[in-house]
Amino acid sequence: MNDYHLQTIHTRESVRSGRSLDWQHQPEVFKCYPPKYDDVSLAGCLQIRDFLYLSCGITAAKVYPGGRYFLRANPSAGALYPCELYVQSRNEPELADGIYHFEPLTQRLRLLHVPEPGEGLEGYLRQQDMVDGLVVLVTAIYYRSSWKYGQRALRYCLLDGGHILGAMEAAACCTDRSCSWVTRFDRQGLQRDFGFSTRELPLAMGISGRRCSDQIRRPRMELEYVDGSGFFCRDSVIEQAFTRASSLSDCRRGQYAGRPYSVTKTELKSTILRRRSIREFSGRPVSLARYRAVRDMIGRKVAIDCDEDIQVFSVVHRVVGLESGLYVDDRCLRKGNFAARAEYLCLEQPLGGDGAATFFLVGDSENYLALMLKAGLLGQRIYLASGLQGLGCSGIGAFYDLEVANFLETGNLILYALAIGI
């Protein structure tokens, strides 16, 4: 059992004792490198631009009396967007070799470093095989989330990171690129060489390219620290939990099983661009075929180097042709209408009970980082599969952990919940 996960459970008492938000120290959501780093346009790199844009680009803006904020291709707990993306290009026809930072707001890159021949981000991996193509590093600036969610924020950073991996998977399908993920690499070396300090946590790397046999050394670079949140309050519980969560061992390699999405690129792309979290369900039922289409997407293989088992419980309340009740992996455990119960369990959020079904992703592993990233990745598949079926979806990171576990009769950790419906 992961101690951090148990320390950060929600209970009726913890939620009611509530934290008040420090509006004076609200973090920034965009990291901007100073002008001394070259600003690189992606105008001539349409495939790479689309790949990055569909992974985490800005897809909507919301105006409120004090200003406006942006929503992205990836969902994020509280719309706080802790994650940043760095990209290494090698032998890409469209983009010069280099290590870049991707700016979602401008859809441009900042060139941080040009590695010498034989050097690159592959040097931080356990197998230092050269990648002809892109290596994408996903990090999280945890204060952007801990500002609001306190110590529970590491859960959200990992789930958010997993959502980006899932968004990258779909973006790869739209742009005819390959994509797999690596969770085992030298994080401390990266934190030092990128100047992240312990404020920015390296979560995972995406490999979109061809692996070759040449061995690559890490780049000789020492980037300066660049602030990515404006304010920052250190949280040693989060930092220590991250160190433990990212020491991964006895990993089982996930199998690559082809592209999970079988629709056309145009259909998938427009679903990504339209994706939003549903805020309210109508309470109308959905067909069994649509529900199954979403359910089936979850079980497809994940091409990750540390593939942890996740059980999917489903509380079904409004699916035509499927008796209401609690299911696990399509097996009915208990019949009955548990919509009100599911709403309560999701911290009394109506979203938890007003949809067609509420999924609870459950697992337990010492490899906590890999487990949570996979939960987020599956969450992104649920969002996009729902969109493709004309259904709405919302991630639900706030739930009464122990009461959910009692309801599901599981001794494992409750990682994430998602509701789908119309």
Ligand SMILES: Cc1cc2nc3c(=O)[nH]c(=O)nc-3n(C[C@H](O)[C@H](O)[C@H](O)COP(=O)(O)O)c2cc1C
């Ligand atoms: C990990 C995670 C947890 C979330 N938890 C909740 C939640 O408990 N309740 C809720 O209403 N929305 C939740 N959301 C949805 C976010 O509020 C939403 O993604 C964010 O506002 C951005 O909006 P968009 O998804 O429409 O782009 C969650 C999203 C993620 C990724």
